[in-house]
Amino acid sequence: MQASKNDVWVGLFVLIGALALAFLALQSANLLSLSFQESYKVTARFDNIGGLKPKAAVKSAGVVVGRVENITFDDKTFQATVHMAMEKRYAFPKDSSLKILTSGLLGDQYVGIEAGADDVNLADGDRITATQSAVVLENLIGQFLYSKAEEGGADGAGK
Numbered sequence: 001m002q003a004s005k006n007d008v009w010v011g012l013f014v015l016i017g018a019l020a021l022a023f024l025a026l027q028s029a030n031l032l033s034l035s036f037q038e039s040y041k042v043t044a045r046f047d048n049i050g051g052l053k054p055k056a057a058v059k060s061a062g063v064v065v066g067r068v069e070n071i072t073f074d075d076k077t078f079q080a081t082v083h084m085a086m087e088k089r090y091a092f093p094k095d096s097s098l099k100i101l102t103s104g105l106l107g108d109q110y111v112g113i114e115a116g117a118d119d120v121n122l123a124d125g126d127r128i129t130a131t132q133s134a135v136v137l138e139n140l141i142g143q144f145l146y147s148k149a150e151e152g153g154a155d156g157a158g159k
Contacts, residue, residue, distance in 0.1 A: 039066065039085040040124040044098050049080045050109050050134030052100055057110040058084050059101075065090040068111060084111065086122070093118035097130035109134060 049071065058066035066086035074081055086092070095116030102109050122128070 038088040040088055040122070041069070041083065041085055042122055042124075042126050042128055043081055043083050044111075044128040044131050045074070045077065045079040045081050046098075046100065046131050046133045047079055048133040048136065049082065050100055050102075050136055052082070052109045052111070052134065056108065058086065058113060059110055060090070060092070060113045060115065065092075065113065082111065091121040092116075094120045094122055094126065095130065096122065096128060097132070098128050099132035100134035102135075 052068065052071065054068050054070055056068040057064045058068065066084050068082055069085050070083040072081045072083070073079075092113060093116040095118040097114045097116065099112050099114070100109055101112045116130075
């Protein structure tokens with residue numbers, strides 16, 4: 001009887017450990033976000049969102065102030081619409097601007113919000129119009145190579 005009682009306790013301990021590891025793995029991969037803060041919803045349109053994903057952070061001054069809830073494509077304007085849930089304790093002016101940034105050189109992408117100067121704050125359902133799309137590394141490399149090829153062509157034609 002004593003051995004089976006110990007087996008139950010060991011099994012329970014292993015189960016709790018496995019659940020804790022699963023929770024930590026989901027949290028670190030940004031697949032699970034537990035937030036009990038009240039939030040308000042805002043949307044923004046971008047020409048290019050790069051690799052932005054749902055559950056990505058919305059940060060201001062390096063502090064997470066919200067999360068991306070959903071991303072949709074508008075086939076009339078051919079833009080991506082990003083739906084965000086901002087924590088109510090953080091109030092931003094209506095003329096705030098958004099840009100898609102990258103953590104490090106090749107890290108995850110997130111939405112950066114820069115506060116404006118308007119007297120009226122964002123409210124539930126508002127749309128932020130001042131947006132800056134993601135910088136796509138392939139486009140930058142292509143522009144650099146194209147400009148270098150043009151310089152080389154101009155130098156060779158003049159001689």
